């Protein structure tokens with residue numbers, strides 16, 4: 001239930017819309033004052049009265065009902081108290097009825113959102129730097145789907161560039177088929193590193209690599225076959241991680257897919273008089289917009305990352321007719337996105353306003369946390385494996401009798417990695433620490449999962465509850481109920497701000513409130529007429545947490 005809206009529609013201030021009033025409504029830090037408060041200072045000008053007088057007047061005209069039970073005017077604030085029993089009835093019945101759909105909506109029906117995320121580079125390590133884009137994108141994908149949108153997940157593969165010429169050269173010289181087949185990305189990366197080492201001594205290698213790349217572009221059968229094989233090997237490795245993290249894509253159209261789609265873009269730019277020559281290269285001047293020029297073609301006529309992104313954006317608009325196209329990419333690429341969005345706008349693509357760079361901060365690993373460091377690269381697979389292993393050890397120590405310890409450790413370990421990446425506002429740089437993400441008492445997924453297992457255990461020990469009558473909630477129950485009721489709004493704002501962290505934080509908040517309720521109030525030992533109601537509240541909590549975690553891609557073990 002959207003209380004702010006509910007209240008706003010019933011407070012009448014001349015000249016102000018319900019939206020404006022809803023925006024002004026706040027949640028007081030101390031709930032003894034009220035559950036919601038409307039500061040009347042900002043109306044003083046319009047109404048030409050003192051805030052105190054306005055609050056008095058509004059409190060008299062406001063009609064209380066089964067939702068808002070009490071209104072009072074205090075020092076220029078209009079304070080509202082929610083009808084607690086009404087809230088309990090509304091929240092519990094809604095959650096128990098809607099089940100796994102609680103929090104979902106149809107607001108996005110008929111609309112399409114494209115999401116470009118993870119977007120791995122072929123034959124390059126899938127490292128910890130790819131964690132955020134992968135799990136943020138995956139979460140946003142599920143969140144938009146949950147709100148009724150058609151989501152299109154796109155893995156814009158980095159599969160174009162001279163590095164593939166280098167790789168073919170290295171493989172032809174030093175590669176062994178079986179070894180590369182077995183070693184996957186790591187073997188390919190080693191070849192690539194060796195190429196650079198040897199090319200320093202022997203610059204002729206670079207010419208060879210360029211020649212190979214040219215062959216790929218010209219469609220040489222052998223070179224293309226190798227290139228496709230490198231791609232296959234990379235995707236096979238990456239798929240293991242996608243399966244663990246429950247990440248899905250609807251398209252793997254990468255940079256090379258746009259090879260034949262760039263010429264029309266360049267032609268259109270030229271026709272519209274946007275192209276300029278600069279030192280042999282073709283550019284779009286963006287000085288007027290305070291940006292360096294966007295390079296479209298190099299002096300040798302080859303395309304750039306931005307050219308391919310422009311072709312991709314146009315293709316996506318034509319193919320999916322998106323309402324929004326999101327790019328979940330690190331903030332290091334801020335300028336790149338600003339530039340090509342601008343160029344599309346200058347081309348007269350009015351939909352350029354629907355392109356959104358969802359930028360995020362860097363993830364680094366706590367010093368000394370990785371034993372399998374190879375050079376400077378920390379493979380994401382190693383981080384996940386390590387987290388699962390550490391989770392296993394903790395679980396084994398805490399609860400050696402637990403069945404399916406391996407299964408549980410997998411959910412806990414994967415959850416810890418995902419939640420660790422999603423918990424902070426996405427733009428922040430974060431340092432990943434195993435101890436922090438696996439802390440059972442911290443702001444972690446394992447804390448939330450453990451809370452779910454606790455709720456599930458209460459439910460499994462209870463007698464069958466047929467029906468229940470809502471009681472007037474005590475403070476702990478009321479705080480929990482209010483939080484549960486906030487879920488739909490939390491999902492909505494997570495989508496609006498592209499912030500899965502809202503949902504992660506929400507999970508911790510609900511878990512904390514449930515635990516307070518669990519420790520302060522008897523559930524199963526409560527008197528007749530109360531235990532049924534508390535059991536329903538427990539069930540509703542578990543359902544809401546499951547829904548929230550599943551949007552983040554985190555599973556809930558039955559027992560822990």
Ligand code: ARG
Nearest residue numbers: 116119120121156158309329
């Ligand atoms: N492969 C690129 C990288 O690792 C990310 C691609 C992001 N998507 C895009 N359409 N530019 O930096």
